[in-house]
Amino acid sequence: MKQDNQSVRLLTIEAEHEGQRIDNFLRTQLKGVPKSLIYRILRKGEVRVNKKRIKPEYKLLAGDVIRVPPVRVAEREEVLPSARLDSVQGLESAILYEDDALLVLNKPSGMAVHGGSGLSFGVIEGLRALRPQARFLELVHRLDRDTSGILLVAKKRSMLRSLHEQLREKTMDKHYLALVRGQWQPHQKVVKAPLKKNELASGERIVRVDRDGKPSETRFRIVQKFDGATLVECSPVTGRTHQIRVHTLHAGHPIAGDDKYGDRQFDEKMREQGLGRLFLHACRIRFFHPGREETMTLEAPLEPALKKLLTRMAGA
Template identity: 70%
Template sequence: MQDTQSTNQGVSWQTVEADYADQRIDNYLLAQLKGVPKSLVYRILRKGEVRVNKKRVKPEYRLQAGDLIRIPPVRVADQNPLPSANLSSVQALDQQVLYEDDILIVLNKPAGMAVHGGSGLQFGLIESLRALRPQAKHLELVHRLDRETSGCILISKRRSALRHLHEQLRNKTMDKQYVALVRGQWQDHVKLVAAPLLKNTLKSGERVVRVDADGKPSETKFRVVERFEDCSLVEASPLTGRTHQIRVHALHAGHPLAQDPKYGDEGFNQQMRERGLQRLFLHAKSLRFEHPQSGEMIQVVAPLEPSLLQVLKSLRQ
């Protein structure tokens, strides 16, 4: 997107770059006018205050490269500024880059870092990356990880790459593998958990997910990697991408994750704390996908952090 001018009492004119071709005008405006209520975006479209090439358009209009968009003056809520690139937590992300080229980045996300700001957090991983890579104007998360989960997370640098990668997620051709430590002896014959998941938001704003017939279809493959006396290390491959999916599916199978503050078993959590586990034992171990530009298959592996390796070592003794 190029700002060609900003006159006429706050009216702005934007020329659509090739990267935004085929995006719906409503989605484009929602992304450009961050902080503007959705209802207002649809109102200015409906009233014809937004023009494309001097004509009124419907929300479903798909942009073409070179389109000239007229955007009326709207009040944008104050945005959180990007964090300083000098902050140690921001700079530390540079050490977590597992793969990077002109159009995408794969990071080993630290546990405890949210993927984006909001809900009282000033900034998260994506804001930190934007501060570190100011020249990359179109950084976007391809998928998400829970705040407590560590491991592989994919970020696109171009809209065209984002579209391609989202298509792989929809078609289930992107392979995501996690490792998790769970309570008890996982049964070998439980290779697939298929249980619909329903998301609820509590008054506090906390999100809680449960197995419910009214929920969205959800599937996770599980495989035992290693057995210990009272717990199992499993590999989990989600075939769908629901919130807290692996955690709730493991619980549904009777094996809650170690140190899960939301869905865990307190007795088991206490046992794991005594072994030095201070965080949820869920790690996005690897990511395999088709490169949006070259078409080659890329596989990226994120090593387990030392604290998790130490817990496994303690269990083996």
């Protein structure tokens, strides 16, 4: 079922929401509304802050008055279909760490972090079904649908604010493993290439290196070399959409199994070796936990199929 908000709503921001991005705030207020629609009403200026147009990355301030236009809101499903139940139950075994303020997940490849853009179900919806008693569950950051690995989910607003500040100040370290085409050269330790989002005629979004794009930086380290491929550790300094995937391509070494930025001939060879997904995995993260008052380092193991692939390639 669906319900309509027929009139404009004016929301005053409380202190606990200060520092949150407007797009993330709207996602919590407009449950069931596709992400694409939220960005559309932002782009069109239908959402106003203090009677002014704002961008999706605008950070809220206490006392801000938000104009939310009438939108069609899907009521949350009380019962998940059986296929989704399997996914939800699978998330329980993917939890790497949990306390009263934070949940850390080893996200499976192929699962979106949230519903929207034609998907009604994602990790955050699954976790809310898994933890119905949790009053607050919000993504700290995002991973592409086909990327696996560490995903932080805040269970308290204070934790979300602290981790977002660490992301802004670049004090949070994130590391990924990627299998790329060809022999990565040891001297290629950093890729600095500005990135710009583009929308194709089909509506698909793609990111390209563009001098007018946003400054972007990724650091690389060789982990293991194979015949025709290299396993590299990637450390993004900035956090742009598809950053690692586009920076590896820009360096001449696209990631295996990347249907958007990859090399078809290389991908076919990897499929013959048993690869059935994008080989990009968020393997390690380091951040300061304000509740425990200590720096934490968490690691997420590669799934067995990827480990088996690397073993097979090493023996070839």
